[in-house]
Amino acid sequence: MKELTIRDRLWLWGMKVNALQESRDCGFADSTLTTERAIEKTGIRNVLLAGGLPITKNTLDSMPSARRIIAKWGIHHWESDETGRATLDCDKGLQGLLRAKELAKVDPRVDAYLLDDLSTGAVKAGLKPGHLAQLQFDNAVHYPQLPLMATIYEMSLEDTRLLPLLGYFAAYLSPLWHTADIDNLPGYVERLAELSGNKPQLLCIYLYDFGNGKHLSYDLMRRQLDVSETLLRQKKIFGLVILGTCMMDLDWEANRCFYDWLEEKGDQPF
Numbered sequence: 001m002k003e004l005t006i007r008d009r010l011w012l013w014g015m016k017v018n019a020l021q022e023s024r025d026c027g028f029a030d031s032t033l034t035t036e037r038a039i040e041k042t043g044i045r046n047v048l049l050a051g052g053l054p055i056t057k058n059t060l061d062s063m064p065s066a067r068r069i070i071a072k073w074g075i076h077h078w079e080s081d082e083t084g085r086a087t088l089d090c091d092k093g094l095q096g097l098l099r100a101k102e103l104a105k106v107d108p109r110v111d112a113y114l115l116d117d118l119s120t121g122a123v124k125a126g127l128k129p130g131h132l133a134q135l136q137f138d139n140a141v142h143y144p145q146l147p148l149m150a151t152i153y154e155m156s157l158e159d160t161r162l163l164p165l166l167g168y169f170a171a172y173l174s175p176l177w178h179t180a181d182i183d184n185l186p187g188y189v190e191r192l193a194e195l196s197g198n199k200p201q202l203l204c205i206y207l208y209d210f211g212n213g214k215h216l217s218y219d220l221m222r223r224q225l226d227v228s229e230t231l232l233r234q235k236k237i238f239g240l241v242i243l244g245t246c247m248m249d250l251d252w253e254a255n256r257c258f259y260d261w262l263e264e265k266g267d268q269p270f
Helices: 019-023 035-042 057-061 090-106 118-124 129-141 163-168 179-196 218-233 253-265
Strands: 010-014 046-049 068-073 076-078 086-088 110-115 148-151 171-175 201-206 239-243
Touching (some): 090 110, 090 129, 118 148, 171 239, 179 201, 179 218, 201 218
Parallel strands (some): 010 239
16 A cells, blocks of 8 residues: 555645635735646645535546545525625535535545535524434435535534534534634644544645635744644544635745645655
């Protein structure tokens, strides 16, 4: 069996070119980086299908170098950025799952289905255990059965509405929304492990501090990477997602740090 490296445990948050630049007034410069080119640039071959990338054969065909793929969708709608209101949409969640399953029949790289923003938007919209029980039933009925994942944010961990939902998932995506809380990250990971019965977690860190709306310094990005590497080596998380590809070719300190770290650490045995 091939010896794994740090790079093998990393994931790209795959996005349409300029997905963020087109969707919000973020002030980011334009990007030219497709997900396939991001794979070539970084050597990271695990991809989470995210912003602007539909769950379709064309999307998968556009990234032939990807090795593992997680399909992401939702079970709710955000009504608007201004109100922060969310509406439950169980049919949306099911249709996304069925699309992912159809792809998995012909493309073995698809190995999970993620319900994004579950602990924030879906819970706010009124998600209940019965909704997830029905989704898991449909998952079992229709071949092939895919592991279900959910995005659980650090600020949701003590939400009493969340606990009865955790058992319906095989693993979780754990993002650090507020980058300044990086030194609390090990505690967040440990708390979700306690709540979930120690199910696997895929950590996610950002190239931009969306929680506070500002760019990251070189040192703060490095701190994110160092803490994440420690969690990987301690087997607290099974992988690390870097969010996201439509920012990875911009002239930012966070990117300079990431590529320096990748050059230093990427090929180290794991």
